[in-house]
Amino acid sequence: MTTIDADAHVFESTATWSHISARDAAHRPILITTDATDIEKLKGADANTKARPGRWLIGQQAYHALTIDAAGYPKGAQSAADPDARIAHMDRLGVDIQVIYPTLFFGLITDSTDAERALVEAYHRWMADVCKSRQGRLRWVAPISPKNIDASCALLGAAKEAGAVGILIPTIDLDQHIGSRLYDPIYRLAQELDLPICIHLGHASAIYRLLRPEGVANAMYVTAPLTIACEAVIKMGLATRFPKIRWGFIEGSAAWVPYLCYRAVTQYGAMESWRVRAAEVLARNNIYVSCEAYEDFASYAAYGGDNYLMIGTDYGHTDPGVELGAFQALAGRNDLSPDQKRKLTETNAARFYGLS
Numbered sequence: 001m002t003t004i005d006a007d008a009h010v011f012e013s014t015a016t017w018s019h020i021s022a023r024d025a026a027h028r029p030i031l032i033t034t035d036a037t038d039i040e041k042l043k044g045a046d047a048n049t050k051a052r053p054g055r056w057l058i059g060q061q062a063y064h065a066l067t068i069d070a071a072g073y074p075k076g077a078q079s080a081a082d083p084d085a086r087i088a089h090m091d092r093l094g095v096d097i098q099v100i101y102p103t104l105f106f107g108l109i110t111d112s113t114d115a116e117r118a119l120v121e122a123y124h125r126w127m128a129d130v131c132k133s134r135q136g137r138l139r140w141v142a143p144i145s146p147k148n149i150d151a152s153c154a155l156l157g158a159a160k161e162a163g164a165v166g167i168l169i170p171t172i173d174l175d176q177h178i179g180s181r182l183y184d185p186i187y188r189l190a191q192e193l194d195l196p197i198c199i200h201l202g203h204a205s206a207i208y209r210l211l212r213p214e215g216v217a218n219a220m221y222v223t224a225p226l227t228i229a230c231e232a233v234i235k236m237g238l239a240t241r242f243p244k245i246r247w248g249f250i251e252g253s254a255a256w257v258p259y260l261c262y263r264a265v266t267q268y269g270a271m272e273s274w275r276v277r278a279a280e281v282l283a284r285n286n287i288y289v290s291c292e293a294y295e296d297f298a299s300y301a302a303y304g305g306d307n308y309l310m311i312g313t314d315y316g317h318t319d320p321g322v323e324l325g326a327f328q329a330l331a332g333r334n335d336l337s338p339d340q341k342r343k344l345t346e347t348n349a350a351r352f353y354g355l356s
Contacts, residue, residue, distance in 0.1 A: 001342060003327055004349035005090075007200075007250050007290045007312025008098040010130075011066035012056075012123065013079040019125040024118035029056040031065055058119070059110050064103075070318045078316045080130045087137050094327040098138055098315060099165060099353055100127070101250070105143040106170070106202025117148040124155050128162035139353065141166040141198050144186060146173040153189050165353040166198040166248065171225035172205040179232040187242045196246035196288075196352055199229045226252040227260055230287065234264050239285040246352050247287045251321060254291040254300055254309050257282070261303045275302065282308040288352040291344070292321075293329040297336060306340055310349035 017028045032053050055062040069075045074089050076082025080100075090098060102123060110116050120143050131138045142159040144152035144167060156167060167190055169178050176182055178199060190197055203225040212221050230249050233239060239247070258278075265277040281287070282304045289305075290312035291297075297305060311330060314322040323329070330341055350356035 001346055002096045002350070003094055003345045004310070004353070004355065005095045005098045005313050005315060005327075006248075006310040006349040006352070007314055008100050009078075009103055009314065009316035010080045010100055010127075011078050011316060012102065012104045013066065013081065015079070015081060016126045017119075017122055019122040019129075020118055021121070024114065024121075027112070027115040027118040029058045029063075029119070031055075032057055032062065056104070058108070059112055059115060061109055063107065072318075072324060073316075083130055083134055083138060087134065090137065093313075093315075093324055094331070095313070095315075096137070097355065099349070100131075100138060100140040100316075101168065101198070101200055102141075102143055103317070105168065106200055107204055109204050109206055113145075113147040116145045117151050120145040120148075120152065121155065124159055124162075127164075128159070131163040135163040139163050139165045139355070141168045141200075142195075143168040146170065146176060146182065149182060149185050153185055156186075156189055156193060156195065160193050160195060164195070165355065166196045168198050168200060170202070170204050171199055171229045172203040172208060175205075177232055178229045179236040179238065187238070187245060191242055191244040194244070194354055196248055196354070198248045198250055199226065201226050201251040223252040223256060226250075227256050230260060231264070233287065234260075234281060234285050239287075243286075245286065247285065248290070248352055249287065250290045251312060251314060252289075253321075254289045254295055254305065257289055257300055257305065258303055279303055288348060292323055293326040293333075297340065297344075306343055308348060309344055310352060311344050 014031065020028050032055050054065060056065045066079055069078060074082070074085040077086040077089050080086060108116065108119070123143060127140045131140055140163060142156060142164040167186060169183060169186070171178065187197065201222055208225065212218055226249050233247050261278040261281040262274065264281045266274045279302055288308045288310060291309045293311060300309065311326050313324055313326045315324060327345060330344060
């Protein structure tokens with residue numbers, strides 16, 4: 001059995017931005033330190049960016065940067081500075097293949113069309129370098145630049161050749177969502193390339209950030225854009241318009257799936273036949289969802305969950321959603337059949353990412 005981690009991550013680093021071309025050097029992110037020169041650069045930053053040492057400064061916004069290797073990870077694993085150390089760690093965790101997502105691009109908010117394009121292009125070059133000789137173990141999901149759709153389309157064929165197994169679309173980008181016609185060229189190309197569309201937890205909306213509860217756990221806040229995006233696929237008929245696309249919703253657990261399936265077929269009130277139709281929502285719309293090892297899979301079975309859920313560990317990050325031992329934990333569950341475990345750890349992810 002080949003185990004596939006459907007949701008792993010890298011932290012972007014100075015090595016990432018070394019792949020920014022000379023013509024775009026002005027858009028290279030600045031790693032904030034306590035150096036007086038860096039402090040001077042912060043004077044132009046937005047007061048609400050929380051710009052401080054240990055963050056990337058991009059335009060007038062600051063973003064978390066990995067400045068040390070966190071406990072639980074080998075040195076160089078989180079940033080992929082040492083891909084072989086990362087692979088050795090995967091071996092210890094019982095993972096054969098990681099599908100790697102970025103970190104920065106889930107919340108990148110910039111008014112600069114050129115900066116967004118430059119960062120995306122650099123990330124593509126970097127991940128191609130990291131994974132080129134390790135495609136049996138490390139695969140990646142290619143971000144796009146929503147402000148540069150034509151330029152993004154031009155990157156995707158090469159990205160697939162370099163090991164990319166999906167296309168990352170933001171849940172919300174400024175005032176756009178995944179149902180926007182803006183993305184139609186991406187979706188058409190995704191069908192041609194047989195690359196799934198991957199929608200990951202996170203958003204790029206300054207307005208939505210205003211809703212974030214301060215100082216308390218915020219699971220509903222972070223998950224809501226993901227569920228809204230999934231509902232858009234269902235209600236806006238994207239699966240009908242682009243019938244060959246597989247749609248993946250990543251890192252929000254699967255606990256919201258029964259609710260969304262129910263609401264997808266009972267918008268104007270419960271109807272007697274809702275159970276039959278709700279059971280078909282995932283299959284009918286070609287929707288896959290990443291999940292965690294300790295979830296109540298029995299409650300998802302009625303919605304076809306056995307065939308559309310896949311385990312993701314959130315490898316690389318340090319937030320409460322990380323489950324580095326997810327594959328061992330799932331293997332130890334005695335309430336799941338061997339076939340269910342195989343689907344959750346291998347079959348479904350292989351089908352979604354085109355790895356079978």
